[in-house]
Amino acid sequence: MSMQDNDFSRIIAYVKSEKPDDPVHFFHPRHLDHAVKTFQTGFGGMLTYAVKANPDPLVIARMVELGMQGFDVASPAEMALVRSVSDTVALHYNNPVRSLSEIVAAERHGVRSWSVDREDELAKLAHLPKGHEIAVRLRLPVKGAAYDFGAKYGADPETAVLLLQKVRDLGLIPSMTFHPGTQCDASGVWAQYIRACADIAARAGVTLRRLNVGGGFAANRLGISPDLYRIFREIDQAVDQGFGANRPELICEPGRALATEAFSLLVRVKAMDERCMTLNDGIYGGLAEWRDLSVGNRITCFAPDGTLRRADGMERIVFGPTCDSLDCLPTPLVVPCDLSPEDYILISGMGAYSQATATGFNGYGHSHVVCLQDHDTFDRGAGHRHAAA
Structure with missing residues (x-):
């Protein structure tokens, strides 16, 4: 997603306001x-x-x-x-x-x-x-x-x-x-x-x-x-x-060709060390397809205050939040080396199958759906309305 995209500004405003700790799917009509x-x-x-x-x-x-x-x-x-x-x-x-x-x-x-x-x-x-x-x-x-x-x-x-x-x-x-x-x-x-x-x-x-x-x-x-x-x-x-x-x-x-660009997925970093990181979503949730298709690279990383993480990239093994050791992406993900726990990763092009195949296993995989409109942002999951940025 382009940094000049108005939807991205609305997403940053939502994150600053709500500080979501669960995954969020943003709908881009x-x-x-x-x-x-x-x-x-x-x-x-x-x-x-x-x-x-x-x-x-x-x-x-x-x-x-x-x-x-x-x-x-x-x-x-x-x-x-x-x-x-x-x-x-x-x-x-x-x-x-x-x-x-x-x-x-x-x-x-x-x-x-x-x-x-x-x-x-x-x-x-x-x-x-x-x-x-x-x-x-x-x-x-x-x-x-x-x-x-x-x-x-x-x-x-x-x-x-x-x-x-x-x-x-x-x-x-x-x-x-x-x-x-x-x-x-x-x-x-x-x-x-x-x-x-x-x-x-x-x-x-x-x-x-x-x-x-x-x-x-x-x-x-x-x-x-x-x-x-x-x-x-x-x-x-x-x-x-x-x-x-x-x-x-x-x-x-x-299906995929119509739905893919319609949603982006916001995930949060729960923990990380020098070689691995754990996210609040994984292959039992919105990243299920990444187990069978190549891991995507359309990501934007930022801090809770909206500051972009722009440091050089490094590969990290990515685990999902469940207790299952299979909850791991098949190949590492390249992320900025200044990415930190509690930061967010916004993944573009996640409208196809990311919601349809989420399981809820171990209590994870559930997400809010936030509809981004020209004049307002509606969080269907939380059930209240936010002013657009």
């Missing part, structure tokens, strides 16, 4: 607005939000205000959350494995778009009336993401051909979907999937109504912003080349 508008202006199809990335009601409500067309939901709880904000937005149930009771709940919430990757799951949906969409989910052995989603879900091309034909024979709307994997910055991955979908549809003798190109769009973790417009252009070109006159309507379902 304008950063969310920018991310949503990037997709709305650059992607040539329907934009939906993968709720799993950040299910905060503030995020859902803001997206509805911004004209989000639909939401990718994976459970009845996520459906109920979105419906608590809007009765009219589309719900796409693209978790391809469901219990019968979950299907009933989804129908009650108005789901009309589903995905499948195996015959027994399609059989559970055979009762749906005409007008419901079934997207066959494809997996391919392609690399380019931080980790692959194909290990759990997705049909191979031969199975996808058969599933598309069965969807058509049931009188349901045939579509396809895929997920390139998380933090994917290789536009060629989308092109490979799109070409494969076009080939599968042709072999099945089925015209696709829609093609969901998934999520996986990368976000800024290490100070380098991905070129999303390059990916949008390659997606569009691949669809034209693969489908020609049978071009399907497009859908995307980003």
Whole structure:
């Protein structure tokens, strides 16, 4: 976060006033607005939000205000959350494995778009009336993401051909979907999937109504912003080349790429020595993803009075606050050598999965959510209002 950022001034004012000793998530509405508008202006199809990335009601409500067309939901709880904000937005149930009771709940919430990757799951949906969409989910052995989603879900091309034909024979709307994997910055991955979908549809003798190109769009973790417009252009070109006159309507379902910049995470140094430091949050809380993805470097360190720590950096092993020895970041974090106990570390770009995966283990991992607006700062956790700096 830039030191000239007005939000940073508000954060410093909040810290001076409240002296928080628990982690704090700061919500930056304008950063969310920018991310949503990037997709709305650059992607040539329907934009939906993968709720799993950040299910905060503030995020859902803001997206509805911004004209989000639909939401990718994976459970009845996520459906109920979105419906608590809007009765009219589309719900796409693209978790391809469901219990019968979950299907009933989804129908009650108005789901009309589903995905499948195996015959027994399609059989559970055979009762749906005409007008419901079934997207066959494809997996391919392609690399380019931080980790692959194909290990759990997705049909191979031969199975996808058969599933598309069965969807058509049931009188349901045939579509396809895929997920390139998380933090994917290789536009060629989308092109490979799109070409494969076009080939599968042709072999099945089925015209696709829609093609969901998934999520996986990368976000800024290490100070380098991905070129999303390059990916949008390659997606569009691949669809034209693969489908020609049978071009399907497009859908995307980003989560991380929309939510990441919407929140920053404030943590506090509890203790430190010459080689280690312990924070008030760790892998059982807001830093859970840092266990599996690279440790981020977008940090700003400062004293309780707001004085920035600017000394040369040094590596420190970072432990979380729980009693579990596994509560440790996988690689050291470079912090200023004048950082001291009771100081704060503000981590930018923490809107994706940092709240969604926090456990509360050992009594830690809980955090306030503070919404930074142009004219005031609202602390939802503490339940009172602060004047803006």
